[in-house]
Amino acid sequence: MIAIVISIICWCFFCIFEGRFEAILWHLWARTPIFGFNPHKTKLLMYRRLTIIILASIANPLLFFAHALVFPFIHSGAMYSHRNDIDCDVYEDRWESEPSPTSSAEINFSFNVRYVLFVLGCLLYIGILFNQS
Numbered sequence: 001m002i003a004i005v006i007s008i009i010c011w012c013f014f015c016i017f018e019g020r021f022e023a024i025l026w027h028l029w030a031r032t033p034i035f036g037f038n039p040h041k042t043k044l045l046m047y048r049r050l051t052i053i054i055l056a057s058i059a060n061p062l063l064f065f066a067h068a069l070v071f072p073f074i075h076s077g078a079m080y081s082h083r084n085d086i087d088c089d090v091y092e093d094r095w096e097s098e099p100s101p102t103s104s105a106e107i108n109f110s111f112n113v114r115y116v117l118f119v120l121g122c123l124l125y126i127g128i129l130f131n132q133s
Contacts, residue, residue, distance in 0.1 A: 001132045004063060008125055011067045012074060014051075019078025026079075027086045062128055069121030073114040 077095035084091045091097040099108035109117070 001129060004128060004132060007063060007067075011070070015071055015074035016078045019075040019080075020082045022075075023079045023082035023086065027083060060128075062124060066121045066124040066128065069117045069124065072109050073118035073121075076109070076114055 076099075080091040080097040081094045084094045084097075093111075096111045098110055099105065
C-alpha cells in the first residue's frame with residue numbers, strides 16, 4: 001500500500017513538473033517560433049511515450065488507468081497557471097482555463113471534463129487503496 005501512495009504522490013509531482021515545463025516551452029515558442037517546429041509533437045514523441053511505456057510495464061493496470069485519468073486536470077492546470085504567471089494576458093482563468101483554440105494538442109479537454117476525469121481517477125485511487133488493505 002505504501003508503494004501505491006508513493007506512486008500517486010510521484011505521479012502528481014510529475015504532472016505538475018510536466019505542465020510547468022510545457023508552459024515554459026510554449027511561452028518561448030510563442031516569442032520565437034521556428035517554422036515547422038511543434039513543441040507538442042516533439043516533446044510528445046521523445047518524452048511522454050517513454051514515460052507511458054515505463055509506467056505501463058511496472059504499474060498495475062488500474063493504477064495506470066487512474067494515473068491517466070488525473071493527468072489532464074493536474075497537467076493542464078499547472079500549465080495554464082504557469083503560463084499566466086509568465087504572461088498575465090494568457091489563460092486568465094488560470095487552473096480553470098479552457099484550451100486555446102489554436103492548440104496543437106492531440107486531445108483537448110474542457111475544464112469540466114478535466115474535473116470529472118480527476119474525480120473519477122481519485123475515486124479509483126481510493127478503491128485501489130481500500131482493495132490493498
